[in-house]
Amino acid sequence: QVQLVESGGELVQAGGSLRLSCAASGRTLSNYVKAWFRQAPGKEREFVASITWNSGTYYADSVKGRFTISRDNAKNTVALQMNSLKPEDTARYYCAARSAAVSKYNYWGQGTQVTVSS
Numbered sequence: 001q002v003q004l005v006e007s008g009g010e011l012v013q014a015g016g017s018l019r020l021s022c023a024a025s026g027r028t029l030s031n032y033v034k035a036w037f038r039q040a041p042g043k044e045r046e047f048v049a050s051i052t053w054n055s056g057t058y059y060a061d062s063v064k065g066r067f068t069i070s071r072d073n074a075k076n077t078v079a080l081q082m083n084s085l086k087p088e089d090t091a092r093y094y095c096a097a098r099s100a101a102v103s104k105y106n107y108w109g110q111g112t113q114v115t116v117s118s
Contacts, residue, residue, distance in 0.1 A: 009112030022095030030073035038091035
C-alpha cells in the first residue's frame with residue numbers, strides 16, 4: 001500500500017516563498033512520474049508540475065518561472081519550491097504519482113493547504 005504524505009503548506013504573504021514536500025512510503029517510486037496538483041475552493045483540481053524519473057520537468061503556464069519541482073529518489077520524496085507567491089496560488093496542494101507506462105495518476109496524498117494573503 002503506497003502512502004503519500006505532503007507537508008509544508010501554511011499561510012504566507014504575497015511575494016513570499018514556500019517549499020512543499022511529499023514523502024512516499026510502502027514502495028519505492030523512483031521510476032514513477034511524480035506531480036503536484038492543486039485545488040482552490042469552488043474550482044476543479046489542476047495540474048501544477050510534474051517530474052519524470054530522470055528529472056524531466058513540466059509546468060503549468062501559471063507557475064512557470066516561479067515554481068520548481070524536484071525529487072530525491074534515494075529518499076523517495078518530491079518537493080515543490082514556490083517563489084513569488086500570489087493570492088491566486090491559494091489552494092490545497094496534492095502530491096501524486098503514476099507509473100510512466102500509464103497516463104492516470106493512481107497514487108494521491110491528502111493534500112496540504114497553502115494560503116497566500118494579499
